[in-house]
Amino acid sequence: MRALIAAATGLALAFALVLALTELGTPTGETSPKPLLTTVPPHP
Amino acid sequence: MHRRAGLILLALAVFFAALSPLTRWYAFPRLAKIPADQYQDMVLVAKDATLLDYGTMTERKVPQVTIVQTLKGNVEASERIEKTAGRDVVVWDGLSYVQGPDGEMVSKIPERYIFDAHTQEPVHARGEMVDGDPVRREGLEFKWPFLTEPRDYEYFDAQARVTAPIHYKGTQDFRGVEVYYFEQTIPWTEVPFPRIMPVEGITRETVAKTGTTRWYTTVRKFWVEPVTGAPVYGEEIHKEELRGGTLLGDRKKVTAFAGHVKMREDYIEHTVDLVTSQRVVVLLMTSYLPWGFLGLGLLLLALALSIEARGRRAGGSGVEEPVTSEPVTA
Structure with a gap:
């Protein structure tokens, strides 16, 4: 019974971690102030 | 214990x-998704190209034509569209700026490409356009999905505003990176004139009155790193003609542009390094x-x-x- 509880705890923690990480997602950032180019850049 | x-x-x-x-x-x-705030530029060159001189309406050989392509993620627009689309969306405002050998503008075509940040499938929303013309894209443009498969895909051609298959033609080694090679052929197709023409006073509308039409064909080649879905290299064998109408006098057609467009060497190296780290x-x-x-x-x-x-x-x-x-x- 205790083994079952330990396994269930591990499983629940894995789900909680992954759900929390995906819920957080990644920051969207801001639109770059750089213009759309009408000159040839010298390098990337 | x-x-x-x-x-x-x-x-x-x-x-x-x-x-x-x-x-x-x-x-x-x-x-895994394309960041909404991405900004990237790309320089492509066509050496020994043919270009139309709009002053004399004759074709001429030029040493080089340069194409500067910029893609800029519009975060505000993507957040606005996400509210109704219910998924992560990326809005790329792009500009293809073509420059002749003397630095003069040949064409300038803006684009708005809206797509799913995870799958790269097109998302249809107000503002989706090519050169100011509303379009409804199907298929890919610019980038393949993460974990690209070795199969044919549908690819949107911005010049012709059509979607056509881009064929998987095999796996290759490109500068130490395993890539999938894709190729698309767009047969001769009538396409609209750009809204911004290289000669002042000439517009799409004034050209239309002359009865002259613009035709285009291309063979598009992409070498795509399959894990990221990012092209590490691209080429295009591109031809444009003006046909018929009073603008050409007694000629049936004239070449507006013909060239083998390739990525500039420093951009190839930069792209390979970037894609390798993202991989x-x-x-x-x-x-x-x-x-x-x-x-x-x-x-x-x-x-x-x-x-x-x-x-x-x-x-x-x-x-x-x-x-x-x-x-x-x-």
Whole structure:
């Protein structure tokens, strides 16, 4: 019974971690102030 | 004590074993996405190209035509569209600026491309356009999806405003990177004149009145790194003609542009380096971490079982003691 509880705890923690990480997602950032180019850049 | 350690190890084993598929099949599709604020530029060149001189309406050979392509993520527009689309959206405002050998503008075509940040499927919303003309894209443009498959895809051609198959033609090695080679041929198709023409006073509308039409054909080639879905190299064998109408006098057609367009060398090196580093990030979530977690989970499970077995062996004689010393009450 205790083994079952330990396994269930591990499983629940894995789900909680992954759900929390995906819920957080990644920051969207801001639109770059750089213009759309009408000159040839010298390098990337 | 052994028993407690065994249970903790078992919990950890299940934790890591469960993380393995969760990382690959749950977290990866949700976390891997094109950032909404991406900004990138690209320079392509066509050496020994043919270009139309709009002053004399004759074609001429030029040493080089340069195409500067910029893509800029519009975060405000993507957030606005996400509210109704209900998914992560990227809005790329792009500009293809073509420059002649003397630095003069040949054409300038803006674009707005809206797509799903995770799958790269087009998302249809107000503002989707090519050169100011509303379009409804199907298929890919600029980038393939993460974990690209070796098969044909549909690719949107911005000049002709049509979607056509782009064929998988094999796996190749491009500067040490394994890539899928794709090729698309757009047959001669009538296409609209650009809204901004290289000669002042000439507009799309004034040209239309002359009866002259613009035709285009291209063979588009992409070398795509399959893990990231990012093209590391691209080429285009591009031809444009003006046909008929009073603008050409007694000529039936004249070449407006013909050239073999290739990425500039420094941009190839930059792109290969960038894609190689991004590839590691994607592989971390699709391969390294899932397999690592699975291995760690199995290792911890083996350790938990061995501790449990040792504990049982050590406590084997001690288990019977309380039974024999227990008073009989029956």
